[in-house]
Amino acid sequence: MKAFSTGREPKLFLDPTSVLDIGGCIVEGIDIAPGRAIPDDGDPRIDHSLEGFLFTCGPDHIRHPDLIAGxxxxxxxxxxxxxxxxxxxxxxxxxxxDDAECRAQVPVVLADGGSAMLERHWRIDGRSGEVSLDDQVTNTGSTPFARVHMYHMNLGAWLFDEGVRLSGPMFEPxxxxWNFGEDPGSVFxxxxxxxxxxxxxVALGPIAALDNRTLKVRFRTDALPYLQMWRNQKAPAxxxxxEPVSHRLAERGExxxxxxxxMLLPGESARYALRFAFV
Incomplete structure (x- = not known):
C-alpha cells in the first residue's frame, strides 16, 4: 500500500496491486476500513479488495457472477x-x-477475452479534506462490453451507535x-x-467514534444514477x-x-466521478 494524504486526515493507503483502490482510510487516528470483518464469497481477489475502504466493480460485470453470453x-x-x-x-x-494528487493507468483483461484501459485520477484538497476520484474507462479491445460500474465504499460497522443515520434526497424524509432492514444483513x-x-x-453520521464526523459522498449521476446500500452483520462480518452504481439491482439478463x-464499443470511453469528505 502507498500512503496518500495531505498531512491531515483522511489519510489513504492506495493499492497499486489492485487498480489503485483504497485499502486503509484513517480518520481520527482510526482505520475505518472493515478489514477481515467481511463475508467470504469464495473469490480471493474480492476477499482482498473488500477488506479496504473502496474498491471498484466492473467494467464488464457488476454484482454476483452470471453466464457469459454466447x-x-x-x-x-x-x-x-x-x-x-x-x-x-x-x-x-x-x-x-498542500494538496495531494496522483494519476495511473490500469490495463484490464476482461472475462470474455476483451480489454480495457482504466485511467484513474485521485486528488485530496488540503484545505477541505475532500477526496476526488475521476475515472475514464476505454474499450481497447475489438468487441463491445457492457458499460457497467460500481464503487464499493466499505466501513467497519463496529464504529456505529444507534445515532448514526443515512440521509439524502434518494431516501424518505x-x-x-444505518442498520436498516432485517438482521443480520440487508441490501437495497x-x-x-x-x-x-x-x-x-448521501450522508452517514454523525459517527461518535470519529469525533461526531459525518461521511458525505457525492457522485455524478449521468453515469452512476443509482445508489445501492448494503450491510452484513453475520459474524465475522x-x-x-x-455503493454508487450504474444500474438498478436486477439480474443481468433482465x-x-x-x-x-x-454497450461500450471499441474505442469508446465512459467517465465516472466520486467525491467524499468527513465533516
Whole structure:
C-alpha cells in the first residue's frame, strides 16, 4: 500500500496491486476500513479488495457472477467483474504540497477475452479534506462490453451507535438508521438521479467514534444514477457499504431484456466521478 494524504486526515493507503483502490482510510487516528470483518464469497481477489475502504466493480460485470453470453463452456463473469487484482501503472504522484494528487493507468483483461484501459485520477484538497476520484474507462479491445460500474465504499460497522443515520434526497424524509432492514444483513438500491442535478449526495453520521464526523459522498449521476446500500452483520462480518452504481439491482439478463445494459464499443470511453469528505 502507498500512503496518500495531505498531512491531515483522511489519510489513504492506495493499492497499486489492485487498480489503485483504497485499502486503509484513517480518520481520527482510526482505520475505518472493515478489514477481515467481511463475508467470504469464495473469490480471493474480492476477499482482498473488500477488506479496504473502496474498491471498484466492473467494467464488464457488476454484482454476483452470471453466464457469459454466447459461450458453450458455461464460463461466468467473475464476482464483481474484472477490475480487481489488476496492477496499476502510476504516472504521477505528488504529496509534497498542500494538496495531494496522483494519476495511473490500469490495463484490464476482461472475462470474455476483451480489454480495457482504466485511467484513474485521485486528488485530496488540503484545505477541505475532500477526496476526488475521476475515472475514464476505454474499450481497447475489438468487441463491445457492457458499460457497467460500481464503487464499493466499505466501513467497519463496529464504529456505529444507534445515532448514526443515512440521509439524502434518494431516501424518505428523515433518512433511515444505518442498520436498516432485517438482521443480520440487508441490501437495497434506489434511484439517485434527480431532475436538473448532475450530482447526488448521501450522508452517514454523525459517527461518535470519529469525533461526531459525518461521511458525505457525492457522485455524478449521468453515469452512476443509482445508489445501492448494503450491510452484513453475520459474524465475522460487521460491515456497511455505500455503493454508487450504474444500474438498478436486477439480474443481468433482465437488464439486457429491458435494453438497460448499454454497450461500450471499441474505442469508446465512459467517465465516472466520486467525491467524499468527513465533516
Amino acid at each position: 459461450r458453450a463452456d458455461g464460463r461466468t463473469y467473475p464476482l464483481h467483474g474484472s477490475f480487481s487484482a489488476h496492477p496499476a501503472n502510476i504516472l504521477f504522484w505528488d504529496v509534497q504540497g 428523515g433518512g433511515l438508521p 438500491c434506489v434511484d439517485a438521479a434527480r431532475a436538473g442535478e448532475d450530482w447526488a449526495e 460487521h460491515v456497511l457499504g455505500i 437488464l439486457e431484456k429491458n435494453d438497460e445494459l448499454k
